[in-house]
Amino acid sequence: FFFFFGEVVVAPSFFFFYEEEEAREETLFFFLIRREIEKKREVDVLWSWQEGSAAEPLVCSRFIVAIGRNAAAFLSSFILDSVCWEVVGAVKLWNEWCRTSSATNVLPTDSFCLFYRLISDPTVLLCQCSCYVAEDQQFQWLEKVFGSMQKKGLQVTILSTCPVADYKTQESTLTLVSPFLKALKTKEFQEQVCCPLLEQPNIVRDLPAA
Amino acid sequence: MFVPCDRGGGSAAPGFEGFTLLMPAVSVGNVGQLAIDLVISTLDMTKVGYFYTDCLVPMVGNNPYATAEENSTELSINAEVYSLPSKKLVVLQIRSPFIKNKYRPFCETLLSWVKSSKCTRVVLLSSSHAYQRDDEQLLGTPLRYLLTPDLEKVVGGRMKELNWKEMEKVAAYPGINDADKVLHIPGGGITKLLFTESCSEGIQMAVLLKFCSEGDNIPDAFVLVNYLNEWLQLIRSEVNPSSLWKIPSSWRLLFGSGLPPALF
Numbered sequence: 072f073f074f075f076f077g078e079v080v081v082a083p084s085f086f087f088f089y090e091e092e093e094a095r096e097e098t099l100f101f102f103l104i105r106r107e108i109e110k111k112r113e114v115d116v117l118w119s120w121q122e123g124s125a126a127e128p129l130v131c132s133r134f135i136v137a138i139g140r141n142a143a144a145f146l147s148s149f150i151l152d153s154v155c156w157e158v159v160g161a162v163k164l165w166n167e168w169c170r171t172s173s174a175t176n177v178l179p180t181d182s183f184c185l186f187y188r189l190i191s192d193p194t195v196l197l198c199q200c201s202c203y204v205a206e207d208q209q210f211q212w213l214e215k216v217f218g219s220m221q222k223k224g225l226q227v228t229i230l231s232t233c234p235v236a237d238y239k240t241q242e243s244t245l246t247l248v249s250p251f252l253k254a255l256k257t258k259e260f261q262e263q264v265c266c267p268l269l270e271q272p273n274i275v276r277d278l279p280a281a
Numbered sequence: 282m283f284v285p286c287d288r289g290g291g292s293a294a295p296g297f298e299g300f301t302l303l304m305p306a307v308s309v310g311n312v313g314q315l316a317i318d319l320v321i322s323t324l325d326m327t328k329v330g331y332f333y334t335d336c337l338v339p340m341v342g343n344n345p346y347a348t349a350e351e352n353s354t355e356l357s358i359n360a361e362v363y364s365l366p367s368k369k370l371v372v373l374q375i376r377s378p379f380i381k382n383k384y385r386p387f388c389e390t391l392l393s394w395v396k397s398s399k400c401t402r403v404v405l406l407s408s409s410h411a412y413q414r415d416d417e418q419l420l421g422t423p424l425r426y427l428l429t430p431d432l433e434k435v436v437g438g439r440m441k442e443l444n445w446k447e448m449e450k451v452a453a454y455p456g457i458n459d460a461d462k463v464l465h466i467p468g469g470g471i472t473k474l475l476f477t478e479s480c481s482e483g484i485q486m487a488v489l490l491k492f493c494s495e496g497d498n499i500p501d502a503f504v505l506v507n508y509l510n511e512w513l514q515l516i517r518s519e520v521n522p523s524s525l526w527k528i529p530s531s532w533r534l535l536f537g538s539g540l541p542p543a544l545f
Contacts, residue, residue, distance in 0.1 A: 209339055240534070241539050243541035255341060258354075280359075
């Protein structure tokens with residue numbers, strides 16, 4: 072900004088394009104603000120067995136991750152119960168859309184991200200993530216959660232939902248029979264997939280993609 | 282950052298010594314990325330790896346360059362590297378937007394990779410808001426180029442032969458002081474940052490950009506890729522060059538699904 076006595080001249084708008092970040096980054100003021108915001112947006116993964124800082128990596132053979140309220144509800148309705156599964160961890164995070172805590176007695180309407188372990192086979196892990204994990208937190212979530220695991224021989228299944236309106240197809244989505252399932256798989260996944268693969272140009276983004 | 286594909290058979294990680302790295306900026310109309318899609322698709326380039334990075338929004342889908350059932354199920358993510366050794370060309374495609382505050386870390390990591398993989402030069406395809414042009418820029422070609430001093434020494438003459446137009450600098454404080462000129466690429470994403478960093482790091486980099494607006498940017502992509510081709514001669518251009526670029530299968534339905542017949 073230029074301030075002349077008695078006259079405020081607003082700088083031309085090109086100083087504030089969102090792409091030209093380097094102008095902002097140079098100021099200590101913005102650097103400190105950004106660092107505080109980054110700290111607030113840090114993702115914390117808490118495991119029930121962790122007392123100190125470093126813990127043994129969790130031996131995991133199967134990891135099922137349900138992302139979003141629908142997928143989380145699916146697990147609650149059909150899979151989870153207090154007899155066969157125990158809570159072993161939680162993710163604590165904050166962003167503009169939600170805040171989670173480490174509380175384990177959650178209501179379906181809460182935002183939460185909890186990990187459960189199958190009591191009869193403790194290498195089977197399940198995650199219900201009904202909270203929104205923001206763009207700048209997805210990578211952190213990924214590294215911190217998977218970083219706690221011993222990944223050899225691990226099979227990961229990710230469950231999520233998307234609006235039918237986002238599905239790109241030759242015909243109109245109005246006439247599509249929904250809901251319907253589509254899958255993406257890595258080439259290492261050799262088992263039979265229970266539904267057709269997701270056709271181009273459809274893509275998956277955010278945490279399920281991460 | 283760079284993770285090579287596991288090609289099996291004990292093949293070594295790909296080397297890019299002496300190669301040209303071609304890459305897009307995520308910029309207005311996504312023109313650079315569309316142009317890169319045309320290059321990869323037409324030259325039938327092989328994927329050699331990807332970038333494991335926290336700077337881009339995660340995304341995954343099936344093979345965007347699939348030509349048949351058999352090759353349609355390879356996963357594709359947000360930053361992948363393709364190579365064509367016969368043309369000493371390595372291409373980076375970026376498929377999602379940058380995450381806030383990640384421009385600089387990405388540029389730094391990228392340039393450090395360029396140096397460690399010994400690429401000779403970088404060619405960045407980009408675009409800039411057409412509505413920001415001044416009176417002079419509104420006339421004539423919408424295409425511009427930029428060269429870092431290190432590349433200027435090598436190919437500056439070629440650009441003159443091709444009669445290309447260099448991107449003009451604009452006044453830093455228009456209307457107040459017209460003497461100080463700065464490079465300004467509105468809508469160009471990381472273009473300016475990557476270019477200025479390359480200048481100071483002594484990297485040979487060329488920026489090729491087109492003025493455009495958001496909309497159907499397929500024609501813009503063709504114009505930009507033909508511009509690139511004038512210089513790098515990736516495909517034969519004696520015939521009408523536009524007809525020689527192969528549109529990837531993932532370009533279908535760019536504007537959404539089909540419409541319900543009941544609408545009419």
